Amino acid sequence: MNLNTSSNLETRSLLDELCNFHKKGLFDLGHPLLNRILETFVKAAGIGAVQAVSREAYFTAIEGTGTDNSGGLPPEISSAKKNRLPSLKGETNNKSLEAMVKNTGKESLQWGVAAGLYAGLTYGLKEARGAHDWKNSAVAGAITGATLALTLEDSTHEQIVQCAITGAAISTAANLLTGIF
Template identity: 30%
Template sequence: MPSSHFMGSLSTPKVDVAIDTGNPFLNASVDGFLKIGTVAATRALAEEVYHAVDKGNLSSRSVEHALKKMCKEGAYWGTVAGVYVGMEYGVERVRGTSDWKNAMIGGAITGALISAASNKSKDKVVIDAITGGALATASKFINHLT
């Protein structure tokens, strides 16, 4: 019985843009903003291209809508990522250790801040803090699996 298999390795290109603000906290926050903001903008673009192809309609209005959505999504998710990376870095500096607890605390603080900034109720802020902490912790654990 014939069989086939794939052997090899795949690697992703590494793109690093270093912006040195002279402060490690700000460097980490800006780096998170840029990387995740770019991912969010790319996701928005892919979604808009899909809708344009699906409808068979590409107009200047749809391009303008896509650009606005890219900017909005990129700015929002970049801001969330920048706040999270900055909080995790700050917690690490305060605690003096690097472990999953920094991610949990940083995620919880970020969830609470973003929720509070959106004028949510006290209960929603607490729920968003719990969710932020859980997602950040899960992300750390997944990173250690690979």
């Protein structure tokens, strides 16, 4: 085989890979369940990180304007502002940056775990039942919601049940509305 044909095959393979990227996904771990869990985890963790950094940037901008808590901010924002990073008051920028990175990492991990767990459960239930319907979404949402409630500090029985019901309701609604829009 000559060199020209060899490079042509490599180029064609690379082009084929790039063209078919959306079909295969980001990862190939050898099993569709693992691929789906990891891909969903990575995507959701990225979204969680962006959300955490944008929230911190917003609060930093609000603090920079000199606005106090009674300056027209809604109560849910002013209470979140008070409790967001309580150990940073009066510390150096390096420690503030370190705390922001830790907070962003923690939040992105939470988002990733929730999305990966949900994706894995819906895929597993689809394979086990042979159908993908609102029932799979409801069960996966309930289990994911309850699991997330268990990660909270001092979680109560009521919180776990509320999170399970909320997770089931949101995922069921999303599944049912997917066909409409």
